[in-house]
Amino acid sequence: MIVKICGITLPSQAKEISEYGADYIGVITYPKSPRYIGIERIKEIKENLKNSKLVAVVVNPILEQALELLNIADFIQFHGDEDLDFVKKFPKNRVIKAIRVKNESDLEKIKTFKNEDITVLVDAFKEGVYGGTGEMIDLNLLKKITDVYDKVIISGGLSETNLKEILNHVKPYGVDASSKLEVSPGVKDLDKVKKFIDIAKNR
Numbered sequence: 107m108i109v110k111i112c113g114i115t116l117p118s119q120a121k122e123i124s125e126y127g128a129d130y131i132g133v134i135t136y137p138k139s140p141r142y143i144g145i146e147r148i149k150e151i152k153e154n155l156k157n158s159k160l161v162a163v164v165v166n167p168i169l170e171q172a173l174e175l176l177n178i179a180d181f182i183q184f185h186g187d188e189d190l191d192f193v194k195k196f197p198k199n200r201v202i203k204a205i206r207v208k209n210e211s212d213l214e215k216i217k218t219f220k221n222e223d224i225t226v227l228v229d230a231f232k233e234g235v236y237g238g239t240g241e242m243i244d245l246n247l248l249k250k251i252t253d254v255y256d257k258v259i260i261s262g263g264l265s266e267t268n269l270k271e272i273l274n275h276v277k278p279y280g281v282d283a284s285s286k287l288e289v290s291p292g293v294k295d296l297d298k299v300k301k302f303i304d305i306a307k308n309r
């Protein structure tokens with residue numbers, strides 16, 4: 107199972123979390139996020155990754171900017187209102203399409219990307235906030251989602267205190283956490299991060 111730790115802003119923390127075994131390290135390129143970092147800091151973080159892949163999280167990007175990010179990042183995560191036509195302009199094996207889930211009707215959106223073999227990340231929907239909300243998707247809905255598609259990374263309020271229970275109910279393609287593992291926006295609590303990775307890796 108893929109373990110992604112997102113909202114990383116500090117190269118030193120990227121290094122330590124990568125060395126501890128995170129498969130993916132996520133950075134936020136959305137300027138309105140308190141975890142936003144610019145291209146130079148993204149490059150510094152990339153230089154500090156051991157075996158982890160770098161995921162650049164975007165929200166409704168300009169096409170050229172998003173394509174440029176793929177010169178640095180291994181994956182681009184579309185976390186806004188991007189539709190399938192836009193997402194298909196990118197190599198599908200380097201794309202993660204985030205779907206902010208409100209209710210069961212969003213299963214149709216997930217199937218749309220499943221039909222194109224595009225990896226999906228599900229996050230909790232919150233009006234007016236694109237991500238990093240710390241809010242969870244209902245566990246029964248998460249079960250329905252992971253029954254519909256095997257290439258789903260689950261996110262939204264995941265933490266070292268709730269992950270074990272969640273994994274007793276669902277076996278997702280991956281897990282992704284950010285705000286619940288922080289001491290402040292963009293600054294991770296490394297003990298919490300390590301506990302999260304240990305639980306996800308069942309070690």
Ligand SMILES: O=C(O)c1ccccc1N[C@@H]1O[C@H](COP(=O)(O)O)[C@@H](O)[C@H]1O
Nearest residue numbers: 112139237238239240262263283284285
């Ligand atoms: O983290 C953010 O600030 C953010 C801003 C805009 C789009 C996505 C963002 N983060 C993504 O949201 C998930 C879930 O976050 P959380 O664990 O509930 O805090 C996070 O993993 C990022 O991929």
